[in-house]
Amino acid sequence: MNNTVKTAITAAVATVMTLGAVAGCGASGTAAKSDQGKVYFLNSKPEVSDSWKKIADEYTKQTGVQVTVETAASGTYQQSLKSEFAKSEPPTLFQLSGPVDMETWKDYTADLTDTAIYKQMKDQTLALKSAETGKPVGVPFVIESYGLIYNKDILDKYTKTSGAAVKSVKDINSFDKLKAVADGMQKHKDELGIKGAFTSAGFDSSSIWRYDTHLANMALDREFKDDGITQEPASIKGTYLPQFKNIFDLYLTDSTTPRTQLSSKTNDDANSEFALGDAAFYQNGTWAWTDLQNAGMDADKVGMIPIYMGLPNEHEQGLATGSAQYWCLNKKADAKNIKATEKFLDWMITSEQGKNAIAKDMGFTTPFKTFNKVKTDNPLVAAMQKDSDSKHERVGWSFTVAPSERWKDDLGSAMLEYAQGTAGWDGVQKAFVDNWAKEYQANKH
Template sequence: MKFKKFISALLITAMSGALLVGCGGTTSTNTGTDSGTATENSSTANTSNKGISIRLFNGKIEIDEPLKAYAEAYTQKTGVEVVVESIGGGADIGATLKGYLAAGNMPDMFVIGGEGDYNIWKDYMEDLSNEPWVQDTDVAYTSPEGKVVAFPYAVEGYGLTYNKDLLDKAGIDPAKLTNFNAYKDAFEKLDSMKDELGIVAVTSMAAEAGQMWWSVANHNFGSYLSTGVENGDTKYIDMLKKGEIDRDRMTQYAKFVKLLFDYADKNTLISGTYDDQLALWAQGKTVFVHQGNWIDPSLPSYNVTFNMGIAPLAFMEQDTDGILADAPSWWAVYNGGKNIQACKDFLNSLASTEEGAKCLVQDCGMISPFKSTTTQPTAPLATDLMKWVQAGKTYPWYWAKMPDGFAMNNLGPIFESFAKGDVDVNGFVDLMENAIGTLK
């Protein structure tokens, strides 16, 4: 797959020298207060840019603080004010953005999450095909007509993130968690050792549809769409778009979801927020948390000291030794804005300068999508993720190709009902089949 080849090449470059490289919370707006260096050129602000202000609508609340710090430093260097507005968690990003458009308050740059968002916003997106960073990445968002219309700022990966110290204590090798039965045996053993391990549950999951639909109906369901298939094989997402499911595959997937739910902390599962879910695991109260490397920036606030890694969402009986890794979302430039060139310059600074790489890789804890980046990640899960992509053990994020609002409005409530025990495995499969059938 093109994406995997790019990531592998990126990592080989990193290994030979300096290494390269969702979301909880509410909403935060301003330019930040931390100082730093945002560009390699000019030591003082360009006075000709005074009065220019651009606004970035960011969908990853967990990178809000370092992104604002970079924006503030960029303002000091260039004279261009960069206002970062971050939103995340269970917030309806699409609805907020539509409200801005209706009110004539569109941000200069805005986040899109994939094909569904593109189909809504394609008429409002500036063509970025001639930007210098385009030739430096293979994961820019490209329209069906071949135009690059959105900026990739990260590569992320997820599965079941684990506390390795607890697995070691239980005598469980995370490298062997590559099929349904291996997880079943591991969960049963861990559950029997709860007192010895000091945990309240095996997994930290959250499936409340109002806030956590994205975690289960996007991220977890993404494993049904891509786990175990050849890279580039879009069979299951293509079936979904036609209103069809593979019932046998969906049934096996449902059994795995039930396993995760059965061994989860029930309060967190049914009514917990992203912060509740993360805190439970970060405090050593569960062995697994259903999140990815985007939690890296939050870990210092919990004083996490244990070793960790990411294991596959291996829901099938046969081995599927890979995690889901891809560009999580993209930033588009609003083509009706007054300062389009200033937006392009800002994005180019993130892509092409050492300071931009430091912001994305080290401060935000992500893997850079740009081939020329040589900045090495220090965050534990980003470092672990790189091992997966270096080994070529990744699957793409086909869930991002689902229709706009489908995960939140159609699939999220089904996962919540399953978590509450309102339906069994067959009932879950029936509901999923009926929901997906509406896409015919």
């Protein structure tokens, strides 16, 4: 099957909001009305699980309809989905990350043509369409960007040190500039009061996706653009693996943490290091603001710039913007429960409480017309919108057509071995290039 790579997300980025995840269940307040059906959402975004639980409880309180929200542990969503689908009361609402997931779960995805979430999309071309019927089966509920989140105070302090490579963040527009700044910060870390320029590159399951997926995508997307690739390819060349190595090496050398300790470092560790002012740069995305805010950071203290790795003309490059979060309805669920889920999603994107939960509590940007006047307090979303309004060429989310989860897992393992010094970079190259073709053949033919 050929899967379209979705890289142009201009229209959707113009609003403000998006959705997230949840743990627990919302059945408090008014007794649930079983005759109206019930909702079961299996969520994949732990960082907003509390927000989902809160709004699920509120919906149940208002309508009497039971809304259960369970959140899969980081890195385990596919396994959790398989397990939950096998139960007598499976999820009525679930998430897919893109075309490859759609093919895997095509027997469960319902036609969304007549749903409010599809009708309210500003750009319906962004929906996942069934390869067999052409009908929409997945609606992106969040448009997100990732890059290098930076601490404005630390960067400002650095610009005043002797021999500073830049005068302001605007001067950082290439890998050479980024490396000069990071090396300078590492050299003056005691003076700056930091432990390293970059937060720890953790390789436990809560953090590894930042590298084997998001960082790898920077090289992957540029190769796709160069070669005019618009569908999932059977093989890749690894054209920009040297540049991929550039940025990864910088993360390792100018870090808060020795490379030998990275295997057990978590995303919470990186979040804490950044929030406490131990590091100036933190590779993550717009979704990270909830955790940073909860850790005590002020909105006016953070910004976000593109990830530079030495690619051609990268001074014209913007943030990596796209969606890997699609709402899907389980067509195998009880019809009454499917209808209840449709009504819940309608309420989420049209009611003031639902919209505020998504835009303000979760801090996301969505592609729905109903959010045109909704504003967010998320400073990283503000950075995304500023980037969207610029002439920068945004990096697409080409990782959504990776041939399998195993491709990412094997790449992550090879990167960790390289980081720890137990294997060379050739292992990363093999995992990146050779394993792509191997996994494509294993999963497509």
